[in-house]
Amino acid sequence: MVYGYDLSLLQEVSQRAEEVYEKIMQDTGLYSFIDVGSLRPWELYPVALYANREEYLQKTRMPEWSQGALLGNAIHTFPGAHLSSTLAHEMSHLIFHEFMRQGLSGVAAGRLRWLNEGLAMYEELQFLAPAERSRVQAQKQASLKSEGLSFEKMRTFEPQSEEGRLVHLWYLQVESVVRFLVERGGRLGFSIFLKELRSSKTLDQVLPSAFPGKWSDLTSLEATWRASL
Ligand SMILES: [Zn+2]
Structure with missing residues (x-):
């Protein structure tokens, strides 16, 4: 689920999130642990996409250097060259939390x-x-x-x-x-x-x-x- 203003950009982010999710699954072999019904698994992880860096910093109050953040269960970020790597970082955390939470x-x-x-x-x-x-x-x-x-x-x-x-x-x-x-x-x-x-x-x-x-x-x-x- 991706929230933001620009539809074509949101579709691109969804596609990137899917690629990132596949890569994390390949590296961790955790394919089978999330029961998501008919959803694509990455759709469980909401992404809030701000219009730009200024809006992101202002609304999340994150420090100047920040390019993305996990707030609750949602990834907050903004468009730019960092997008895939930021999604990869934050989705890894979400998947790790979800996986470990079921045991530890x-x-x-x-x-x-x-x-x-x-x-x-x-x-x-x-x-x-x-x-x-x-x-x-x-x-x-x-x-x-x-x-x-x-x-x-x-x-x-x-x-x-x-x-x-x-x-x-x-x-x-x-x-x-x-x-x-x-x-x-x-x-x-x-x-x-x-x-x-x-x-x-x-x-x-x-x-x-x-x-x-x-x-x-x-x-x-x-x-x-x-x-x-
Ligand atoms: Zn981290």
Whole structure:
């Protein structure tokens, strides 16, 4: 469902949302978990499209740099080159919340913030223009190699209470770790990983059963991820 002023633009946004949804489903293997009746699944996620950036900032009161936001269950954004990547980021969050909500308490799901944000960043990057994506990747690789956080720090990180430079680094790192899990571990394994985490198992339990022969626990994941940088 897309709300806004310009009909042809709204149709374009619907189509983009559908492409984004398909990509997230391919990466996570979560096709079967949402029962939507006759709706296309992405139609569950309302998109409010403002006329332009000024109107978006004024009505949502988001900070200057913001290109999109989740308010309640709706994605608020405005037309522009960022549209697909913003939809990808915010739809990933909605799908992750919906999926985890069916198994975990809010507190338990909060412990997976790194995974939630990492998936959203991973999908966002997939929809950036190639030149922009290469620029981000290069920057990411360099800073993670020299100052990447320990997994312990990454997992307990609370962006609201940290300084800006570290928050930026954390976003780059969680994206990199999710990319590593999906691309090195394989999409099937990643799908099992998500499903088992939802049943309250620990990361040390879930990693070897989702990715047999690849990672025996979190320590081995951390070591191989770091070596890949
Ligand atoms: Zn996010």
